Amino acid sequence: MLMVMRTRITSQPVAAGRSCIRPLGWLLLLFAAFHSLPAADKDILSGLSPGLPEVRQLRQEIAANLKSTARGNGLAVPLRIWRYTVGAERNFFVIMARLSQDADTLVSLNQLQNPNALVKGQTLYVPNARGLFRPLIESTVQLGQKSNALGVVRRTDGIHFHFLPGIRMPLAEMRYFRGEGFQRPLQSGAGRISSSFGYRQDPLQHQRTFHGGLDLAAPTGTAVYATRAGTVVRAEANRHGYGNLIVLKHEYGYTSWYGHLQSWQVRIGQKVQAGQLIGRVGSTGKSTGPHLHFEIRKAGVRQNPAGLVHQ
Numbered sequence: 001m002l003m004v005m006r007t008r009i010t011s012q013p014v015a016a017g018r019s020c021i022r023p024l025g026w027l028l029l030l031f032a033a034f035h036s037l038p039a040a041d042k043d044i045l046s047g048l049s050p051g052l053p054e055v056r057q058l059r060q061e062i063a064a065n066l067k068s069t070a071r072g073n074g075l076a077v078p079l080r081i082w083r084y085t086v087g088a089e090r091n092f093f094v095i096m097a098r099l100s101q102d103a104d105t106l107v108s109l110n111q112l113q114n115p116n117a118l119v120k121g122q123t124l125y126v127p128n129a130r131g132l133f134r135p136l137i138e139s140t141v142q143l144g145q146k147s148n149a150l151g152v153v154r155r156t157d158g159i160h161f162h163f164l165p166g167i168r169m170p171l172a173e174m175r176y177f178r179g180e181g182f183q184r185p186l187q188s189g190a191g192r193i194s195s196s197f198g199y200r201q202d203p204l205q206h207q208r209t210f211h212g213g214l215d216l217a218a219p220t221g222t223a224v225y226a227t228r229a230g231t232v233v234r235a236e237a238n239r240h241g242y243g244n245l246i247v248l249k250h251e252y253g254y255t256s257w258y259g260h261l262q263s264w265q266v267r268i269g270q271k272v273q274a275g276q277l278i279g280r281v282g283s284t285g286k287s288t289g290p291h292l293h294f295e296i297r298k299a300g301v302r303q304n305p306a307g308l309v310h311q
């Protein structure tokens with residue numbers, strides 16, 4: 001069982017009361033914390049076959065909870081989060097269908113960026129109810145729903161989520177997962193990918209470094225467009241690193257970054273539309289030739305733009 005009500009944790013030190021028994025209180029807290037951890041061999045799906053007892057049980061519980069939440073009641077079966085180790089199939093939609101789950105639930109609980117992001121050996125968390133999971137840090141913003149959160153749940157890796165049973169993901173947010181969130185920063189046909197997202201041999205430092213964006217080589221002065229509607233949060237000249245840089249802020253915690261620009265056409269605080277001209281390709285900052293360094297970040301973490309941008 002992964003369900004941890006927040007009050008259960010926080011009530012322990014308070015109950016300790018007098019200072020002489022405080023260590024006991026902490027011990028109880030520690031015990032409570034460990035006690036809530038699921039047993040290693042429990043809650044694991046050994047496969048996707050509907051013949052497996054745990055898969056059958058999971059599907060039955062999802063159906064029961066779906067019926068119950070659709071009627072406006074709480075969960076019929078207490079929340080339980082199973083773990084599935086992604087196999088060679090790595091197909092998000094196959095796994096989703098076999099386990100009778102939906103994209104909203106799996107995407108939000110696993111914080112998936114796109115359907116092709118699954119890798120073999122990855123742990124996929126599969127709850128026995130459908131709904132929206134919000135990481136605790138984000139839970140206060142952009143929920144867009146009434147606070148009918150059932151409670152706080154904890155994944156086995158320690159990340160806490162608010163669970164909103166029966167709530168669907170806003171369509172605009174689901175678009176990011178489908179790769180419809182952003183458009184190309186250069187006109188179609190313009191620019192050639194000179195460096196992709198991931199580890200590479202650094203052209204300047206001659207060592208393996210992580211490249212957190214997409215490099216599009218294009219002639220100096222090539223128009224750069226906003227990849228999605230947003231607000232300009234940075235428009236600045238750097239002599240190092242990114243060079244002349246624009247950063248746009250979008251909804252659901254996303255930002256897009258445009259580096260090494262020759263010039264920019266926007267100012268901080270300005271609202272821009274998708275496809276609006278914001279700057280021009282250059283070679284400012286740490287750059288070996290005219291190109292656009294394009295990044296997408298979610299909650300500050302750099303994502304692979306290839307899976308998020310449609311052509």
Ligand SMILES: [Zn+2]
Nearest residue numbers: 213214215293
């Ligand atoms: Zn780059």
